[in-house]
Amino acid sequence: MKRLTNIFGVALTAALLSVGVASAASLGLGTGKLGAGSATVSGCTSSSLTTTRNVDNSGNVTQVNVTGVPQACAAETLAVTLQNSTNTSLGAVSAVVGTCSGGCTVTLTGFGSVSAANVNAYALSLTQ
């Protein structure tokens, strides 16, 4: 009887420990990454970066410039989506962050004929 109780206690402890390990794995403890389903926060930056755009004389976006990208983000993929007032995508382009000293500027081109007047927001992401 006592033996069986001990076995039960050991099994319960192992179960709780396993749950804890699983939870730790999903949080990415030890690597500074925060879990969220299949995505975790990139470790290269935690701040919002400055985004500007250039236009041609017709008012169409010719390029988007993201400045102040930390060097730690080199080789990550920066994606920019131009959104209208209802957050609908008007065009999206991505590029790989190059190597640079200090803050990098990433220039993205090829958005097509998107009128800057219709762009109300930039949605950006950095992925490894």
Place this chain on the structure above:
Amino acid sequence: MRRSLLISQRLLIAVVVATIASVGVAYGASLGLGSKKLHAWNQTLTKGTCNQTSTTADDTYVQQALPTSTTGGAATTLTISPVAAAQDYAFIRFNLSGCSLPTTAGADSAVLTVRVTTSGNDTISLFPVTSSWSSSTLTWNGVSGLTIGSTATGTFSASTTGNKTVTVTADVDAAIKAGTLWGWELRATSGTAIVAIGAAENATSTNRPSMTLNYEK
């Protein structure tokens, strides 16, 4: 016997829980190995209008025949002449400081309006100026020291009097990012007539240069 059965059931439950937890560990490990890291954010833009009138305009014209003259700075009309050895160029700019636009802002659209007060069969072209000048000091000789684009931003026909509009969005967008709008040089690129447009000093407000500006910041 009955107690042994109860214990066996508890043991079975514990084994099942441990098994499920193990599967969870495996799943967690697979997430860590296969997932991508993502940092996402949004930047929302503010739209606005900052139209320019004669109160923010500065203009002049320079005369090849009087290469050191600054009289164009106070003139009520700006003369543009393609006549050989007597060419006149006009200069117009606006002070955008009242718009309080940071250098990260941009122009969504910008349209310059001038009024032709003396017509002639000329095509007037606007060339962007990107270096500083003042209507009180600019002379014909001083023009060579300015930085002026070689490609015309736009043109208009001066064959009739009245308002003429030129889209200048790209120039104004670049100027916002540079911090200052130094405007345009207006000169005849075809034709032989001497024409005139209203200056900021013109007594009739509708004759003065103006610019509509829609921006984002």
